[in-house]
Amino acid sequence: MHETRRRLAAEREQALARLASLTGDYDSVVAASLDTNADDEHDPEGATIAFERSQIGALVRQVRHHLTEIDAALERLEAGSYGACERCGSAIGDARLEALPAARTCIRCASVRG
Numbered sequence: 001m002h003e004t005r006r007r008l009a010a011e012r013e014q015a016l017a018r019l020a021s022l023t024g025d026y027d028s029v030v031a032a033s034l035d036t037n038a039d040d041e042h043d044p045e046g047a048t049i050a051f052e053r054s055q056i057g058a059l060v061r062q063v064r065h066h067l068t069e070i071d072a073a074l075e076r077l078e079a080g081s082y083g084a085c086e087r088c089g090s091a092i093g094d095a096r097l098e099a100l101p102a103a104r105t106c107i108r109c110a111s112v113r114g
């Protein structure tokens, strides 16, 4: 249980660091697009900036989603339901939890869904 908490905390740290570096990039990309007052349709540079902005935006959303999954896993840990599959109720398994500490489902249910 202690090991799991440590693992989730480490995962959370990594996600936060990634978010910080992404939003740092994101802010500079947005600032650059404001500076040039770019017209996305006619200025090729403007189109590039818009593309980068949407790419980073998608990554930021992914990392934020991962953070909410980690927080949900920490709540399950507090509640004592961590490690049980949300779909079938069986144990998720140590190997899977080691690779994906925030996993909600066992590998069987995950592969059915995917």
Ligand SMILES: [Zn+2]
Pocket (backbone or CB within 6 Å): 085, 086, 087, 088, 089, 090, 105, 106, 107, 108, 109, 110
């Ligand atoms: Zn399952």
